[in-house]
Amino acid sequence: MMTTADLKRGLVIQIDNAPCIVLNVTSQSPSARGGSTLVKTKYRNLLTSQVLEKTFKGGDRVDEADFERRKGQFLYSDGDEGVFMDLSSYEQYHLGEDLFEPVKGYLLDGTEVTLGVYDEQVISLEAPSVVELVVSETAPAIKNATATAQTKEAILETGIAIQVPGYLESGQKIKVDTREGRFISRA
Secondary structure, three states: OEEHHHOOOOOEEEEOOEEEEEEEEEEEOOOOOOOOOEEEEEEEEOOOOOEEEEEEEOOOEEEEOOEEEEEEEEEEEEOOEEEEEEOOOOOEEEEOHHHHOOOHHHOOOOOEEEEEEEOOEEEEEEOOOEEEEEEEEEOOOOOOOOOOOOEEEEEEOOOOEEEEEOOOOOOOEEEEEOOOOEEEEEO
16 A cells, blocks of 8 residues: 555556556645645656656555566567567567667667566566667767767667767777667777
C-alpha cells in the first residue's frame, strides 16, 4: 500500500488501469489553514507513451503497477525488430520498431539492457546510459584541434551519426551518452 508521500521519480504506478512511470513530483502546500497538500505528478503512460499530469491530495492512496524491470540482452537485429533475451528466464522477445528504434543505434550484439515487463509483455526498453562504440567513419583529424573547439560528424559502428570533437579519428573507441546521443570521452 502506497500513498502520495511515497511517490518519487522513476517509480511505476497504476493510473487508469495502465502502468505509468513518474517523471516529476512536486508538493504544493496551501497557505490557508485546513487546506490539504496537493501532490502534482507528471508521468508517462508506458502503454501509449503519452506524457500526462495528475494532481493527488496529500495522503491519497496510490497503486503500484505490476511492473518489473528485468536484465536482458540484445541478441540481434531482424529488419525493423530487435531480438532480446531475458537473462533470468532465457525467454526471447521480438520487440517492434516503436521500442527498438530509439535505442537501435547504441546497441551491439550482446549489449545488456533493462526490459520493462508488465502483464508478461515487454513494454519498455532501456539501453545502458553509457556505451562504448568505435568510430567507423569521420573526416580526418583537424590540425591543432583543442578539446573545446569545433566538432564534426562521425558515423559509429552501429550506423548512427553523432557530433564528436575535431581531434578524433576513424577506428577510435568512444563513450556515448545514450539518453542525449552525445559524445562523452574516448574509451
